Amino acid sequence: MSFPSYRLSVQAILVVATGVLSLIALSAIAVAADMVIRSNIEHSVFADTRRATTDWIGSMDTATPPPPVTTSEVDLLQLVDPTGKVVSASRAAAGRPALSEHWPQSDDRIQDFTECSGSGCVMLTATRPSPQEEQLLWGGESHVVYAGRDQPAILGTHRLELYLAAGVLTGSALLVMTAWLLIGQALRPVEQMRRRIARVTVTDLGLRVPEPPGRDAIARLARTANETLSRLQEAVEHQRHFASMVSHELRTPLTGLRAQLEESALYPEVDPRLAIRDALGTVERCQLIIDEMLMLARVRTSPHRPERVNLTALVRAEAVLRCTKVPIQVYADEHVEVCGNPVQLAEVLVNLLLNAQRHARSRVEARVARSEGHAVVSVRDDGIGIEEEDRERVFEPFARLVEARRRDPQGSGLGLAISRAIAQAHHGSLTVEDSPLGADFVLRLPLLDDTAPV
Known part of the structure; x- marks a missing residue:
């Protein structure tokens, strides 16, 4: 049998902690x-x-002596002689036996103490006169003077403790109430953020949480939440756009494939082997699109394991493998x-070199250099080049210029x-830059910092 677990809110935990700490301190x-x-009080009495x-x-x-x-x-x-007889007394102590039997020693002539009986407690001081006074007044006999008063009620009862306990409880209650209000006020922006985030849906990612000043x-949590929502909105919009383009690009070959299969099924005179061969060509194109789509998705969503990469050696190796078409x-x-x-x-590098060879007339140049903390790889062909207004469009998925469709249908x-x-996943950039002849694709990546772990 399992029991539900209950967890206190942050506000309740902080208030309980405040109450416990205030109770201990008070x-x-x-x-x-x-x-x-x-x-x-005792010292004063x-x-x-x-x-x-x-x-x-x-x-x-x-x-x-006369009564004081x-x-x-x-x-x-009271003045008491060595036999315990009261020699003289004040009006309140007259007729009473000696207030105490406590007799101070000669080396400690003044002593304070409290004596209690059934009628209550009395705070007393017992004082012996000096030897000279005893010799002068009583021929050397020791006498003791007792002076006292009834113990104050605040000392004889627990009234003081009750007052202090009431003060502790009242103070703790006030601190708990104040903490509840202040913590609730401090956490109000968090609650507002929670409500706003709860309203965010896949169809409406434009909402942002309110950002308090400071x-x-x-x-910082509000700003991080808004940044996360912005990235999420960008990713969802990108996925929608990507899905739309993928469906558009696949619709054409799939429609053609269906038409080919329907034609072979409806018309017996169509050579089935020829129909299957054409269908396989269409399927291969669809498979190529799907494979490249999966690669693009993996690059954007999967982290890569960093290694030390020698771009110089990598460019030279790829250039040697692909120098059979156009010299590199x-x-x-x-x-x-x-x-x-x-x-x-x-x-x-393979994509850039193949693209350059596809559009080059006679040769392709690949340059690798260092520039301002970056490794710069430039792949340039001697073709007709790319117009400035199309230099960003060529990097869009499925975007193909007229010349590209002509050279690679x-x-x-x-x-x-x-x-x-x-x-971009490697914190770099890939752009098309000005060139006197042909297109110049430039890849920039941060140079390896030898002090950083790889």
Whole structure:
């Protein structure tokens, strides 16, 4: 039997943490305050009782002094002889037995203490006169003066602790309420982002989350979310456009294939072997388009494993393999190295060299050089070139100029699109630049940093 698991929200977790921490902190403050208050009250009471004993002793001039006149809250005063008999006492202490049996020693003549009985607790100070005073007044016999008062209620009960506990709970409750409001206010932009993202659908990717001002974590989260939505919108739009072009490009050969098969089925005089041969040619064209589509999709969506690639050696090797049609002259700096996927980079070079040979009159030039932190590969032919307004169009999937259709009717129009996608996946670029004769395709890739791991 499984039980559902419940997880507190971020706001609830932070509020609970605030409540626990505030309760611990305020409790520690309350304990310290309780100890300080009690200590201060006791110190004040004993200071009064000590003062009362020393004042009365200072006023004694006979062995049996008159009862003292009390003017403060210290109303219990007694003079007790060695036998425990009360020699003199204040009005509040008259008729009572000795307030305490505690007798200070000669080396510690003033002592503070508290004595409790069934009627309550009394805070007392016991003071012995000096030996000279004892000799002068009582012939050397020791006497003790007791001064005290009833223990204050705040010390004798737990009233102070109750007040402090109420203060701790009230303070914690106020802090929890304040934390709930402040954290809720701080997380409100996150909730707004959540609601906005929940409204985003595949058919409507134009929505963006509100970006709060500042550079805190929430503002950075909002900006990252908008950047992600922008990339997602761009990817979906690209996929829609790509799917539309693919369906358009495949419709023509598939329609032709169906017509060929229907013709062979409806008309017995049609040679079936010839029909099958024509159908196989159409199927091969469809397969070529599909294979190149899959390659383009893999380049744009799959990460490549970077390796050390020597572009100089790669260009020379591909040029040697393809010099049977139109001569390829290579002018290259030595050891121009980049970090990338050698198979994909070889695919780019093959596409550029074949494209240049297809449009060249007599020769193709391939140059490899270093320039401003980049490896630059230039593939130039001596054909009719590409008009400036068509230089970006040639990199669009399935885009084919009139000259390209004339020279290669069976081409798919995906080779240059795949090559640019590979260049961009390697943080580089592929463009058509000005040339005095023919077309000049220029591939730029970041040079290999020897300090970076490969």
